[in-house]
Amino acid sequence: MLRKHHDRRQFSFTKAFCLTLAAVATFLLQQHQISKLDTVRAPNISSLHLKDDLILPTHPYRADPLRTGILPSVSVKSEVPATRVKKERDVLSMRNGSTNNAGRLLPSFQAGGVMVFLHYPKTGGTTLNGLKDLPKVQWLRINDFTSWNQYWPLIQAHLSLPAENRSTLFLEFHNYCPKLDNFFPMMNELRQAADEKGVSTFVFTLIRDPIDFALSFFHFFYTQPCSVFKRCTPQEERSHVWISATEKHLRKLSPTNYQCLLLAYDMRNLWHLKNESATSNRTWNGQVDRRRVVNTEECFRTFPLLSVFDWIGTTDLLSEETLPLLTHMLTGNATLGTLLPKINAASPSKLSRTSLTSETLQYLRNINSLDLRLYEYVQKNFQFESQWDNLPASIQRIRGDSLQVS
Numbered sequence: 001m002l003r004k005h006h007d008r009r010q011f012s013f014t015k016a017f018c019l020t021l022a023a024v025a026t027f028l029l030q031q032h033q034i035s036k037l038d039t040v041r042a043p044n045i046s047s048l049h050l051k052d053d054l055i056l057p058t059h060p061y062r063a064d065p066l067r068t069g070i071l072p073s074v075s076v077k078s079e080v081p082a083t084r085v086k087k088e089r090d091v092l093s094m095r096n097g098s099t100n101n102a103g104r105l106l107p108s109f110q111a112g113g114v115m116v117f118l119h120y121p122k123t124g125g126t127t128l129n130g131l132k133d134l135p136k137v138q139w140l141r142i143n144d145f146t147s148w149n150q151y152w153p154l155i156q157a158h159l160s161l162p163a164e165n166r167s168t169l170f171l172e173f174h175n176y177c178p179k180l181d182n183f184f185p186m187m188n189e190l191r192q193a194a195d196e197k198g199v200s201t202f203v204f205t206l207i208r209d210p211i212d213f214a215l216s217f218f219h220f221f222y223t224q225p226c227s228v229f230k231r232c233t234p235q236e237e238r239s240h241v242w243i244s245a246t247e248k249h250l251r252k253l254s255p256t257n258y259q260c261l262l263l264a265y266d267m268r269n270l271w272h273l274k275n276e277s278a279t280s281n282r283t284w285n286g287q288v289d290r291r292r293v294v295n296t297e298e299c300f301r302t303f304p305l306l307s308v309f310d311w312i313g314t315t316d317l318l319s320e321e322t323l324p325l326l327t328h329m330l331t332g333n334a335t336l337g338t339l340l341p342k343i344n345a346a347s348p349s350k351l352s353r354t355s356l357t358s359e360t361l362q363y364l365r366n367i368n369s370l371d372l373r374l375y376e377y378v379q380k381n382f383q384f385e386s387q388w389d390n391l392p393a394s395i396q397r398i399r400g401d402s403l404q405v406s
Helices: 003-035 082-092 125-133 145-159 180-197 212-222 236-241 247-253 259-265 277-290 296-300 302-309 313-332 359-368 369-381 393-405
Strands: 113-118 137-142 170-175 200-207 311-314
Touching: 003 082, 082 180, 113 145, 113 180, 113 313, 125 137, 125 170, 125 313, 137 145, 145 180, 145 313, 170 200, 170 212, 180 200, 200 313, 200 369, 212 236, 212 247, 212 313, 212 359, 212 369, 247 359, 259 369, 296 369, 311 313, 311 369, 359 369
Parallel strands: 113 170, 113 200, 137 170, 200 311
Antiparallel strands: none
């Protein structure tokens, strides 16, 4: 009996020792991977050529990039499977005419409609939650493909309602945003169904200056207690491991070209906070961000797919462009958009762009060189003043006044 008891204790001790050894090895591996982040170099894109002009059709069924030849002229190592090409052409190459948003006109939502917001993290999109309280707006969160398929019958029923009974259905893709080449046919399916019923649609997203994005991402996930969790108690807050907001930590934990990564990959493959313990979120999430790095070809190939959007706004001009635009379409009052409070704004105690050293700023530019190209591309191809032929003067005045003040 004593021998058996001794063997059991010996086994328990050995098991505990092995688990401890595995945990130490995992920790050391994580630290080694994090320590290599400062050596990241910007991809060499000097020899690549990108067509800077994005062709935006005047009809809602966006031109198939695989057919129109507007893909970036980047050397392709692996061809797209023929079956996928045929499927995308069948879905995307629809009628050339439409009553929905024809002639680059800003659509009217007086008779309701469907707005779609692809909400990427840390681009200021949470501020748009204030639109939920507007009259005749129904907000619906779409988490992933399962949610889209689940709610598609509801969306179709909404499109079939009489105009006098129809509100505006605001669909927000968040949490697990689909990659663009999956989102593209989904939106064309929606536009086709809406066009058949004569119902307005508007599809948009937001992107952010890469330096500001890196700062916001760092503060939210690593230095700001309980940002990731709702209704945290003081005890829960104390149980989390948070780090100080220093440039050293910023450099070690900043993801590389993360906005391009979100365009090219389904977010579900990049986001794994839910299954991790509270104390490991900080380091483990950092490894998730580094698990898959987008390359130049993958990033550039998403650029033509941006034509799926009626509008791509920027975070720094959210209150001057996107919010007035949305409240004008939803209520007829553009000024209302300037009054919505900004949510999750950075604390003064955090790092800021102006407080960073020139070395850190250059490092962030280097590891986000593709995101910088994306940001410039959007600024050139989604210019607010020339995006629509019927942009109201009230919105133009709001933007003009704000730029004069700044």
